Amino acid sequence: MWGLFNETILIPFCFLLTLSISVRADPQTKLLNLGCSNYNATNPSLFITNLNATISDLLSHISASDGGGALFATAGNARSVTPVYALAFCRGYLSRGDCLGCLTSAAARLRACGSGTGGRVIYDGCNLRYESAPFFEQGTLPGNAPVCVNGTASAGGFTSVAEGLLQDMSSATPNIAGYFVDEVRGGVYAVAQCAPTVSKLVCSDCLQVAFNNIKGCLPSWEGRAIDAGCFMRYSGEAFFSANNTVDLSAYLSSGHKRKKNTSIIIGVAVVCALVFLTLLLVLVWVRRRKRPQESWRADILGATELRGPMNFHYRDLKSATNNFSKECKLGEGGFGQVYKGTLKNGKIIAVKKLAMTQSKNVKSSFLSEVKLISNVHHQNLLRLLGCSTKSDELLLVYEYMANGSLDKFLYGEMSGMLNWKQRFDIVVGMARGLAYLHHEFHVCIIHRDIKSSNVLLDDNFRPKIADFGLARLMPGDQSHLSTYFAGTLGYIAPEYVIHGDLTEKVDAYSFGIVVLEIISGQRSCDSKLEHVPQHLLELAWKLYEHDNLPNLIDKSLDPNEYDLEEVVRVITIALLCTQTVSLRPTMSEVVVLLLSQHSLHLSLSRPAFIESPGKVRDAVISYTGSSSADPTTILMPKFSAR
The missing domain is CATH 3.30.200.20 (Phosphorylase Kinase; domain 1)
Known part of the structure; x- marks a missing residue:
């Protein structure tokens, strides 16, 4: 529930005001939505301090941005006992100065939320939101609504033009980099935008809801649709410059065409649907006559898109x-x-x-x-x-994944085929999948065996993590935090194999190792466990300490196809994940760091165990009684209580 707190608690945003640029054209600060959480922070003073720092960080990032496309930034102080996550983004037609002006005004509005654990402000020109938990992949939420302006448009055909334009925008925007589009058609000005942190699918779903909401404003001359992860607006008056509008036709799917004879098509579709439904009912009746009903049963002849177990x-x-x-x-x-x-x-x-x-x-x-x-x-x-x-x-x-597992594209028979964009998308996809398992599914699932061979690639090289939850199927493993051990040498977090400490940070460690493999094209460790010359993680830390991380980059990558600063930033995030447990980020934080598009200025601490890489291996041998040379997945008995 979103409500409003009293405004007696003031949040000092003075620092933010200094970031504004003095000359602004129009920051578009018409307030469309102000929402506050109904729950107060347990430590209001500390929470407000963290909130101020986080919002300041957001505006600092945007102030330092070089522009180009819609301005946005994410920030977070997740390691505090009162964590804060925040997201800010502006409409793509705003200048950096106008964007800062809009967001500074929005930050001041958040004073109304006091010490509430969440708040959001939506203006015509920008969105600003903070929460005490990760929310960056949220699209549509309860409370989404249209904001309509009274008064019917005078131009003939305005309604049909506006509806057609908005429908095209809802289809095209998820296919456009940055998820923002503005367009003018037949005297109708319109924009559509999704939060840059959501997936293409979430963007598409959110804009479909927004389109259904905003078309309810017609035939009014102006309307808006607001939601947590997207925004739409149309007007009969110009509210942005038409100099840089986008041609939507290039981004619409090939099958997307508006039909003039809508009534005929609908009629044919209804008839076909009735015929299909009749045949389907007859088929079901015949099959039920032939065999008794079974519960939880799949018809293997008709199994195409299954919806459950x-x-x-x-x-x-x-x-x-x-x-x-x-x-x-x-x-x-x-x-x-x-x-x-x-x-x-x-x-x-x-x-x-x-x-x-x-x-x-x-x-x-x-x-x-x-x-x-x-x-x-x-x-x-x-x-x-x-x-x-x-x-x-x-x-x-x-x-079934036709492209198989990631490892063969890194150091197997298909090595060298992945370009940097594909590798970066794989890293982000893995992080999002793990963040979902840890924080967004109703039960926290710890994978325990993240490795490149457990990451499969679909036809578009989108990563899909496999074998999640399988450790839960082992005998005696009745909870998501069981002490039954599963892992692979070279990827195992040391606190897990040595002490049996199992948390989500175990997966974060393994994720960091896989990211190093993705960037370097090398195995995490040699296939021969005896006389290992150097582990990949140890090499990466040495290069970091000598300020020479570019030497880790796979030589098969074309330097003209990647930004060196971005690659180094991803390596730094990988090393961040392999630090001591208390210093590792959560996977939700990792997603934010990967998408922030800003340089990381962190002082990383080399974990003590890197000094003796054989310690983990020796611990494994002591538990299994074997020194097998193959670094395959191993399952161990339960650890004794500590």
């Missing part, structure tokens, strides 16, 4: 994988073997045969955990389609 027949999966033949085998890890399968309807899947013996208790917990994991939906997490428990083996069915 499905129970596949073992014989169908056996047939799909050609009896789990060697030719269909995709790989093998600590949790089991993976096979490529083709269903009878032609859909390609991946089947993981778990290395677990089935018992009554194991099966019960297995089904419970599969139901949980199958409800995890994120564009950067591999989707679990279902499972099979009807035989002596436990099988998991996943969506």
Whole structure:
């Protein structure tokens, strides 16, 4: 709920006012929305201090920006006992001076929130929001609404032109870098914008809601739609210069065309839908006559886009994988073997045969955990389609990724194929997927085995983290913070393998190692554990201490295709993730750091264990009693209580 606090508690934003540029044209500070959290911070004084510092940091970043596109910045003080996250962005047609003026005014408005743990101000020209928890990927939220101006437009055809333009904008904006577009069509001026921190899908969903809201303002001559992660506005009067408008046609999908004969198309669609529905009902009736109803059952002949956990027949999966033949085998890890399968309807899947013996208790917990994991939906997490428990083996069915795992593109047979943009997008996608598992899903899931071979790539090289939640399926692991050990040498956080300390920071450490692999194109450690010449992490820290991080960059990358400062910033974030536990950022913080587009001026501390890289290996051997030379996934017994 968003409410308003009294204004007796003043937040000193004096420093922010000094950032404003003296000459402004129009900062567009018409207030559209002021919202405050109904919850106060437990330590108001400290929270307000952190809030002031965070907002000041935001405006400092924008003040130092070189412009170009919509101005935005993120900031956060997450390590405090009263964390603050903040986001600011301006409409793309504002100058830097006008943007600062708009945001400075918005910051002053936030005094109304007192010590509330969240607040947001939406002006015509900018958005400013802060929260005590990460929110940067939020799009549409309850409370979204149109803001309409009274008075009907006098120009004939204004309504149809405005509606068509706004519809085009809602479709095109997610495809445009920076998520901002302004356009003039038939005397109608309009803009659409998403927060630069959201995904393309979130932007699209948010703008669709905004479009449905704003078209309710027509035939009024002006209207707006406001939401947490997007903004739309149209007007019959100019409110921005038309010199730099964008041609939307290049960003609209090929199938997006407005139809003149709308009524005919709707009529045909309705008839087709009725015919299809009738056939579908007949088919369902026939199938129910042929066999009894089963609960939690997938029809493997019609399985195309599954929406939940499905129970596949073992014989169908056996047939799909050609009896789990060697030719269909995709790989093998600590949790089991993976096979490529083709269903009878032609859909390609991946089947993981778990290395677990089935018992009554194991099966019960297995089904419970599969139901949980199958409800995890994120564009950067591999989707679990279902499972099979009807035989002596436990099988998991996943969506199939044609490009396979990331490791083969870094130091395998496809090494050197990824350019910097692809690598950076993979890093950001991984961070977003882990942030979702840790902070946004209703149960915190710690992966425990983040490594390059557990990151799969779809047809567009978008990363999807695999095997999340599998450690939960191990016998005796009934909670998301179980002490049952899972990990891979070279990626394991030292506090986990040595002491059994399991927190989300374990995944942050492993993420940092994978990022170093992505940038360098090298393995985290040599495949021979004996006489390792140098671990990648140790090398990276030495280069950092000698101010020579560019030497870590993969030589196959074209220097003309990346910004050296950006690559060094990503390396620095990776090292930040490998510090001592208390100094590591959360994955939500990592997302913010990656998208901030500002240089990092941090003083990193080399962890003590880097001085003796064999310590982790020796600890593993002491638990397993083996010094196997293969750095594969290992599962260990529970640690004793400390």
